[in-house]
Amino acid sequence: MAIEWQHDAELDVESADKIVYGIKFPWDKPTDLIRMLGVQAATSTTNTRTVTNVNTKKGVLHASGSKSETFVVDSYWLMGDTLQEMLKRAVDEDVEIGIWRIDLNQVKSSGGKRYFRADFAEATPNGVPETEAVNNLLHSNITYNINGSSQPGILCEDELDPKILEMSIKLFNFAHNTDFGGKEDPKPTVWETWQQSHTVDQPSTVAKPNVEGSSSTNSETGKAETTTATTTNGGK
Numbered sequence: 001m002a003i004e005w006q007h008d009a010e011l012d013v014e015s016a017d018k019i020v021y022g023i024k025f026p027w028d029k030p031t032d033l034i035r036m037l038g039v040q041a042a043t044s045t046t047n048t049r050t051v052t053n054v055n056t057k058k059g060v061l062h063a064s065g066s067k068s069e070t071f072v073v074d075s076y077w078l079m080g081d082t083l084q085e086m087l088k089r090a091v092d093e094d095v096e097i098g099i100w101r102i103d104l105n106q107v108k109s110s111g112g113k114r115y116f117r118a119d120f121a122e123a124t125p126n127g128v129p130e131t132e133a134v135n136n137l138l139h140s141n142i143t144y145n146i147n148g149s150s151q152p153g154i155l156c157e158d159e160l161d162p163k164i165l166e167m168s169i170k171l172f173n174f175a176h177n178t179d180f181g182g183k184e185d186p187k188p189t190v191w192e193t194w195q196q197s198h199t200v201d202q203p204s205t206v207a208k209p210n211v212e213g214s215s216s217t218n219s220e221t222g223k224a225e226t227t228t229a230t231t232t233n234g235g236k
Helices: 083-093 162-170 190-195
Strands: 019-024 035-038 046-055 060-076 097-110 113-125 139-146 151-156 214-217 224-227
Touching (some): 035 162, 083 113
Antiparallel strands (some): 019 097, 113 151
């Protein structure tokens, strides 16, 4: 009797590459969008509960205590962005920031808009260290100490800065000719630099070699001259 196998199981795991982080500062307006903090966690989040061991004659009892939670995020600084300056201000003034851990693995649509699962927390950054490794990008590895516990919820794409979706997944969008350029000052070419210190001579007319029965123009008189070539045969 043949055995029929049922392939009902499907391995569909979540990708760590689709976890991004967003941030807002206490001085931001309530209507301001959530801006991108980082596209990857440096290590991982921690969510550890304190456990106290109580030794008795018969064994060890465990008493659970408070829970400690952190987000550890790598932030890469973009040219012209103020994120680094704002984080330094938050550290100097010892204020809480709002931080979102956004999961793009599962996206739901409703009414033409996309929705994402996220965890929100109020946290205090422990500092803004500068990582200046050779052949690397300037960035900071920052630990955000969460006050209390993070809370799960759903975010709509209208609440997010479009850069979160554009840069975290694709790094850039399609661009037209008017969308690209204007970020750097023009630099003269090698010839343009040379011409700044040299006077370029105007093209001159080069006299053609005279051949039998040909005519040429005298560059001094401007008159046409006819030249006849003479051939010597045996010295006669």
